[in-house]
Amino acid sequence: MFPQRKATTITTLFLLANLFLMSCASNTSQAPQEAPVDVDVMQIHTSAAVVEKKYPGAIEGTVNVDVKAQVIGYLEEIYVKEGDYVKKGQSLFKIKGDVYQEQVKTSQAAVKVAMAAEEAARLELEKIKPLVEGKVVSEIQLKTAEANYASAKAQVAQATAGLGSSQINAAFSLIKAPVSGYIGRIPNRIGNLVTPSDVTPLTTLSEINQVFVYFSLSEGDYISFMKDQKNKEGSNAIELIMADGTVYEHKGRLEMASGNIDRLTGSIPLKAVFQNPDKILRSGGSAKVVIKKEFDSSIVIPMSSVKDIQDRFFVFVLGDSNKVDMKPITISGSSANNYIVETGLTTGDKVVLNRIDVLNQGMKVVPVAASDTAKR
Numbered sequence: 001m002f003p004q005r006k007a008t009t010i011t012t013l014f015l016l017a018n019l020f021l022m023s024c025a026s027n028t029s030q031a032p033q034e035a036p037v038d039v040d041v042m043q044i045h046t047s048a049a050v051v052e053k054k055y056p057g058a059i060e061g062t063v064n065v066d067v068k069a070q071v072i073g074y075l076e077e078i079y080v081k082e083g084d085y086v087k088k089g090q091s092l093f094k095i096k097g098d099v100y101q102e103q104v105k106t107s108q109a110a111v112k113v114a115m116a117a118e119e120a121a122r123l124e125l126e127k128i129k130p131l132v133e134g135k136v137v138s139e140i141q142l143k144t145a146e147a148n149y150a151s152a153k154a155q156v157a158q159a160t161a162g163l164g165s166s167q168i169n170a171a172f173s174l175i176k177a178p179v180s181g182y183i184g185r186i187p188n189r190i191g192n193l194v195t196p197s198d199v200t201p202l203t204t205l206s207e208i209n210q211v212f213v214y215f216s217l218s219e220g221d222y223i224s225f226m227k228d229q230k231n232k233e234g235s236n237a238i239e240l241i242m243a244d245g246t247v248y249e250h251k252g253r254l255e256m257a258s259g260n261i262d263r264l265t266g267s268i269p270l271k272a273v274f275q276n277p278d279k280i281l282r283s284g285g286s287a288k289v290v291i292k293k294e295f296d297s298s299i300v301i302p303m304s305s306v307k308d309i310q311d312r313f314f315v316f317v318l319g320d321s322n323k324v325d326m327k328p329i330t331i332s333g334s335s336a337n338n339y340i341v342e343t344g345l346t347t348g349d350k351v352v353l354n355r356i357d358v359l360n361q362g363m364k365v366v367p368v369a370a371s372d373t374a375k376r
Contacts, residue, residue: 040353041318041367042301049298049340051333052290054241057215057272059285061206063179068201069194070172071095082186085279086177086205093202095194097173104170107163114159118152125149181205182282206283211276213240214257215289216267228293238272239290242280248287250275293333299341305353306331306339313339316359318350318367326361 073095080092125145131137184204188194194202217225240248257269272289274281281287306329307314313331316324329344345351352359353370 036322036364036366037355037358038366038368039316039324039355039359040370041350042305042353042370044299044301044345044349044351045347046297046299049295049300049338050292050335051295051340052292052335053221053333054288054290055215055217057213057287057289059281059283059287060212060214061181061208061283062210062212063181063205063207064283065178065181065205066201067092067175067178067203067205068196068198069093069095069175070196071097071100071169072195073097073099073173073193075188075190075192075194078186078188078190080183080186080203082183082203084183086180086183088177088180090177091174092177092183093175095173095175097170100166100170100173103166104163107159107166111156111159111163114152114156118149118156121145121149121152175202177205179205179207181207182279184283204283208276208279208281208283211274211281211283213252213272213274213287213289214269215272216262216265216269219261219266219268222261222268222270225291239292240272240274240281241288241290243286247290248274248281250277252289254291295340298332299345299347300335300338301341301345301351302353303334303337303339305351305356307356315345316352316356317345318352318365321364322367323362323364324352324359326359 075093076096077094078092079094080086080090086092125142125148128137128142128145132139132142182205184206186203187200188202238252238254240250240252242248252272252274255271255273257271261268301315305315307316307326313329314326315329317327319325327344330342331339332342333340350367352365352367355365359365
């Protein structure tokens with residue numbers, strides 16, 4: 001009796017379990033599938049593109065000269081003001097030069113004394129020559145007279161050199177512009193003692209009809225740039241963004257500033273040369289050098305369509321049955337809000353432009369052409 005009841009209970013439990021599993025399977029099969037996502041799609045085609053890179057730079061004049069005193073003295077006159085444009089040879093400063101003028105006078109007197117001594121030695125030599133010929137005096141006296149004359153001539157040369165030196169020092173008391181350019185800061189005032197050993201110059205002069213903007217390229221950028229120059233891939237235009245954010249109206253050209261790569265920074269210095277007819281760029285200023293590389297044909301896609309995963313880039317491409325395929329791409333540069341694609345896409349591919357944060361590989365979507373999106 002009891003074994004039969006136990007078997008009946010087991011059978012009942014088995015049937016209930018089967019019914020429960022069938023019910024779960026039925027509910028699962030009836031669960032609604034995830035609805036396709038509406039996305040904007042753009043068909044890829046090639047077009048002209050411009051890749052630009054910006055580098056911070058420092059502006060310098062083509063000529064930058066520190067003007068220093070070459071003699072010791074008190075500053076007597078300042079003929080210019082800070083910011084003035086001066087021409088080469090124009091007077092800038094005057095050092096009190098009384099002492100140097102007196103040295104000139106002393107040197108002039110020394111020259112006269114030496115010349116008089118030379119003339120006396122010459123006359124003595126001329127007097128002795130016939131006496132030696134008449135054997136009135138010995139040959140030794142003639143040689144002595146000749147030596148005295150030579151010594152007198154040397155003293156004249158020495159005195160003349162001393163006069164020249166004193167005249168140079170006197171001339172140094174009037175400091176003139178060694179080059180044309182704009183006057184920088186003038187730290188000294190009239191009455192200050194100035195010397196050639198002063199660390200701070202009297203002023204600086206900068207010629208800025210043309211300016212150099214110094215900046216550095218990383219080793220990778222430099223190699224890429226040189227390859228482009230060699231292979232003539234694209235045309236490189238050099239522009240300048242000034243400190244106020246505006247683009248400088250004149251284009252520039254690049255020149256090497258050093259032949260070696262800095263081992264500490266891994267970069268190489270370059271300079272961009274710009275004409276500066278309006279003198280708006282000044283030495284000591286800052287700006288950004290813009291190197292633009294222009295391509296006649298390239299694939300350009302919006303940055304918003306690119307997914308960045310651990311420094312790798314992906315896009316979703318529309319495939320068969322409106323399913324998306326996640327494809328890796330490589331990027332050669334950027335232009336405004338777009339990426340320039342080097343590899344991974346071909347003409348005719350349809351790239352998803354939005355909702356990439358909710359898309360997955362093989363997910364079904366409802367594509368809408370980007371041109372149709374703009375009409376809505």
